[in-house]
Amino acid sequence: MSDNDSVASEAQVPAVFEYAGLTISSDRLAANYEIYSSTLALIRKASPPGLGETVPAVGFKAHWD
Amino acid sequence: MELYELPLVELAEKIRTKKVSPVEVTQSSLARLEEVEPALTAFVTTTPELALEQAKAAEKEISDGNYRGPLHGIPVVIKDNIDTADRMSTTAGSLALEGSIAARDAFIVGRLRATSSSAQRADYVPDTDSTSVAKLYEAGMVLIGKTHTHEFAYGATTPTTGNPWAPNRTPGGSSGGSGAAVGAGVVHVALGSDTGGSIRIPSALCGTVGLKPTFGRASRVGVASLSWSLDHVGPLSRNVIDSALVMAAMSGYDRHDPATVDVPVPDMVTGIDAGVAGKKIGIPTNYYTEQVATEAAEAASTAAAKLEELGAELVEVEIPMAEHIISTEWAIMMPEATAYHMDYLRNSPEKFTDETRTLLEAGAAELATDYVNALRLRTLIQAGWKEMFSPIDVLLAPTLVAAATLRSDPFIRWQDGTVEGATGAYVRLSAPANVTGLPSLSVPAAFTSEGLPLGVQIIGKPFAEPEILQFGYALEQNTDVVGKIAPVLAKAA
Numbered sequence: 001m002s003d004n005d006s007v008a009s010e011a012q013v014p015a016v017f018e019y020a021g022l023t024i025s026s027d028r029l030a031a032n033y034e035i036y037s038s039t040l041a042l043i044r045k046a047s048p049p050g051l052g053e054t055v056p057a058v059g060f061k062a063h064w065d
Numbered sequence: 066m067e068l069y070e071l072p073l074v075e076l077a078e079k080i081r082t083k084k085v086s087p088v089e090v091t092q093s094s095l096a097r098l099e100e101v102e103p104a105l106t107a108f109v110t111t112t113p114e115l116a117l118e119q120a121k122a123a124e125k126e127i128s129d130g131n132y133r134g135p136l137h138g139i140p141v142v143i144k145d146n147i148d149t150a151d152r153m154s155t156t157a158g159s160l161a162l163e164g165s166i167a168a169r170d171a172f173i174v175g176r177l178r179a180t181s182s183s184a185q186r187a188d189y190v191p192d193t194d195s196t197s198v199a200k201l202y203e204a205g206m207v208l209i210g211k212t213h214t215h216e217f218a219y220g221a222t223t224p225t226t227g228n229p230w231a232p233n234r235t236p237g238g239s240s241g242g243s244g245a246a247v248g249a250g251v252v253h254v255a256l257g258s259d260t261g262g263s264i265r266i267p268s269a270l271c272g273t274v275g276l277k278p279t280f281g282r283a284s285r286v287g288v289a290s291l292s293w294s295l296d297h298v299g300p301l302s303r304n305v306i307d308s309a310l311v312m313a314a315m316s317g318y319d320r321h322d323p324a325t326v327d328v329p330v331p332d333m334v335t336g337i338d339a340g341v342a343g344k345k346i347g348i349p350t351n352y353y354t355e356q357v358a359t360e361a362a363e364a365a366s367t368a369a370a371k372l373e374e375l376g377a378e379l380v381e382v383e384i385p386m387a388e389h390i391i392s393t394e395w396a397i398m399m400p401e402a403t404a405y406h407m408d409y410l411r412n413s414p415e416k417f418t419d420e421t422r423t424l425l426e427a428g429a430a431e432l433a434t435d436y437v438n439a440l441r442l443r444t445l446i447q448a449g450w451k452e453m454f455s456p457i458d459v460l461l462a463p464t465l466v467a468a469a470t471l472r473s474d475p476f477i478r479w480q481d482g483t484v485e486g487a488t489g490a491y492v493r494l495s496a497p498a499n500v501t502g503l504p505s506l507s508v509p510a511a512f513t514s515e516g517l518p519l520g521v522q523i524i525g526k527p528f529a530e531p532e533i534l535q536f537g538y539a540l541e542q543n544t545d546v547v548g549k550i551a552p553v554l555a556k557a558a
Contacts, residue, residue, distance in 0.1 A: 013430060020429040021411050032423050039395070039427040046389060046396035047438035056440035057294075057447065059323065 006044045008037050068093035070550060073253040073307045077135035080127065087127070087138025091120035091207050094140040098209060098251045104557035105227045107236070107245040109145045109180055111210035116140065119207040126205070135310055137205030142246045142255045144239075145211040146181040146218050147298065148191035148287035149198050181217045181289045182225060184416040185409050195287025196322070197256060197298050197315040204314040209252055212242025216421045218258055218291045219402060221266050221488040222475050229271055229551035230517055234469035237270035237491060239263040239291075240301060244271035247301050248518075250550035254311050255301045260291040261394055262465075262495025265507035268301050269464035269520025270491075272509045272549055274537065275301045276308040277495075279528045280502030281326035283312070284319030292401040293324070294440070295394070295499045304548045305508065305537040309333035312530060326528075333531050337538045342376025344536075347457035352387040353494055356479055358467040364511035364519040365463040371543055372461070372536065380457050384497070385449030389442050394496040396431065396439035403428030443500055450501045454526055459536055464507040464520035466490050498524050506533040509546045518546075 008016075010029075013036050017024050029036075068076065068090050079085035095113050102108060123138040143149055180186045194202065202208075213225045215238035223241020228234040229248035236245040240257030244267025247255050257264040259277040268275025276299045285296050300311040313334065318327040348369055354362065373379050384390075403410065403425045409417070410425050417425065454460070467477050467490065475487035498505035503524050510521035521540070525533040541547035 008430070016430040017426065022414070022426060022429055023411075024426065032426070035423055036427050036430060039399070039424075040430055042392050043396040043399065043431050043435055043439070045392035046442050047432075047435040048389070048442070051438060051441045051445075054441040054444050056437050057443040058440060061323070 006041060008040045013037065067097070069097045069250050072304055072548065073139060073302075073310070074135065074304075076253075077137075077139060080138045081132055081135075083127065087120040087123040087207060088117065090138060091116050091140055091209070094209055094252055097249070098246075101229070101249045101251065101553040104232045104553055105229060105245045105249060107212050107226045107242040107249070107251075108142075108210045109182060109213055109242070110178060112177065112208050116207050116209050123205050123207065133203075133205040136201065136314060139206055139254065140209045140252045141201055141206040142209050142212050142243060142252050143198060144214050144243050144255070144257045145179055146214050146258060146289040147198060147256055148179050148193065148195040149177050149208060149211065150192055150194045177211065179211065179289070182214045183216045183421070185413065191287065193287065196284035196319050198287065200315045200317070201256070201311065212240070212246055212255060215239035215241060215263075216418050217289060217402075217406070218260060218263055219421050219424055221262065221491040222470075222472070223267070224472065227472065228469045229553045230556060231469065231515075232553070232557045233472060234517065235270065235472050235475060235487060237267035237469065240267050243301050244268055244273055244275075247271065247273040247303055248551045249553045250303075253303045253307050257299065257301050258285075258288055258291070259297045259299060259499065260295045260398060261492040261499055264297070264299050264301055265464050265495045265505060265520070265522060266491045268507040269509075270469040270518060272518030272551060273301050273303060274305050274308050274509070274547065275299070275507040276312050276530070276534075277498060277505045278312055278316065278530055279504045281324050282504070282528065282530065283316045284322040284325050286319055286321045290401070290405050292398040294397050294401060297499070303550070305506075305534060305541045306334060306337060308506070309337055309534045328528060331531050333534055336531065337534050338542070339535050340375060341372050341536055341539045344377045344459070345380050345457045346372055346377050347382040347453070347460040348379050349384050349460065349462055350381050352384040352390070352497075353462035356466060356485070357463055357494075360511070360513050361463045361465060361467055361519050365461065365521045368510045368521040368540055368544075369461050372539060375539055375543060382453050382457060382460070385453055386442070386446045389446065390497050390500055391493060393439045393442045393446060394492070394500050396435055397443065397500075399424065399428035400431045400436045447501055450503070458526075459533055460524040462522055462524070463494055464522040465494055468513045468515070468517035468519055495522070498522075503527060504530050504533055506537045508537045508540050509549070510540070510544075511546060
């Protein structure tokens with residue numbers, strides 16, 4: 001299973017923040033872009049190709065406890 | 066010798082036989098707190114009046130013949146992201162004391178906040194106890210105070226607080242105040258929470274025992290969430306048996322926490338001295354061996370050799386899917402944390418520290434598909450670990466890659482020239498037990514040449530807390546590292 005290497009560009013990061021309803025100044029975006037992009041790149045590594053029929057590790061139960 | 070210096074089981078026996086009153090035990094604990102707190106600032110709030118009320122009530126119950134067990138009348142501190150109801154009999158003061166130190170807080174705070182060490186919750190006063198705290202109250206424990214956390218448990222250094230073995234160094238986190246309080250001898254037991262290592266990291270750095278239970282063993286109701294899928298609650302303690310007593314007391318199914326599993330809670334103390342002869346210990350050949358300080362690796366090797374000497378067999382194992390563990394941890398944790406804090410993040414982001422705010426913002430930018438795929442990877446990692454465990458009973462590894470960094474310089478500089486932030490570095494070896502949900506016990510294993518504690522962790526199969534406690538107990542009984550109280554005042558001088 002290979003890693004998925006992807007880096008969010010300086011244009012993509014503010015776009016997604018705007019869609020998420022977060023107000024982030026351009027100064028703040030510039031100061032933290034490196035952290036945002038490297039963190040998102042790390043996260044993307046947990047989304048490799050080839051997961052096939054694997055189901056997510058979640059625990060919803062219809063039973064009324 | 067002061068009462069706070071005695072082991073918990075000895076104190077408990079003195080309380081049971083009425084040779085010592087819970088009031089005297091509590092007073093000793095409060096005196097130690099007053100002594101070390103100026104150097105550590107481990108507490109958000111201290112509760113001397115409540116503690117003495119509870120201790121007097123315990124004293125009366127015991128004298129009336131209603132002894133509840135070995136935790137009855139024993140002081141405890143609680144991480145400040147865990148709710149405790151307003152139980153104070155006096156309401157003399159102001160709540161607007163954000164950032165004030167505990168020794169002063171103690172006399173003017175009349176209600177119990179749960180701030181998560183954040184300005185976002187400076188005035189949050191819960192009206193009910195968390196399930197874990199309620200269970201410890203049922204066992205008769207006495208609340209001394211609420212301890213600092215890295216803001217909302219989102220980090221591993223707890224900048225507000227000093228390490229009891231070197232106050233200019235980090236106590237770790239996020240349960241840093243709890244680790245500092247136990248390491249300094251203020252209490253034998255503290256509660257913490259653990260999403261990527263937040264019980265075991267401060268335990269290892271402060272020289273205490275720390276137990277992250279199996280996911281689902283204990284309820285998280287009343288604990289401010291960092292990540293619903295990865296959060297655990299458990300004890301930090303001076304000795305191994307203390308963690309066994311507290312973990313058993315706070316465990317059990319809770320219909321209000323859908324992660325809890327309806328399985329019987331075992332006796333974690335009886336048989337803790339069964340030894341390790343014939344047991345098989347997995348020794349990792351990868352992952353836990355990469356970018357680890359020599360002294361930390363040697364501490365784990367020495368512990369493994371000691372257990373082998375006691376009759377256990379060491380079996381080399383390869384950690385499966387090692388390259389996906391950290392990305393899976395962060396990909397699950399970050400969007401869950403952001404979802405929990407989204408209202409704050411949209412409406413009052415300036416009240417977060419810049420570090421927490423930046424992490425929460427990054428979580429908002431994660432694709433839902435990346436989150437779901439991380440959960441799918443978690444399924445595969447769990448399956449891989451199940452197979453890895455088939456020839457072994459437990460896995461043994463260093464708890465952390467290195468000892469405590471300076472508070473003023475929270476980075477680790479490796480020999481190859483790379484520089485790693487303390488939180489990321491400390492989480493590396495503890496996160497696997499969060500992703501897999503397996504129980505992990507950190508036990509003090511050695512001291513560095515600079516006198517800083519190092520820990521070793523024993524990871525068990527699901528719901529095998531009694532077994533990993535047996536390994537920890539065996540190490541404690543056969544080494545001279547566990548159960549020490551840090552000489553805080555000498556170190557602070």
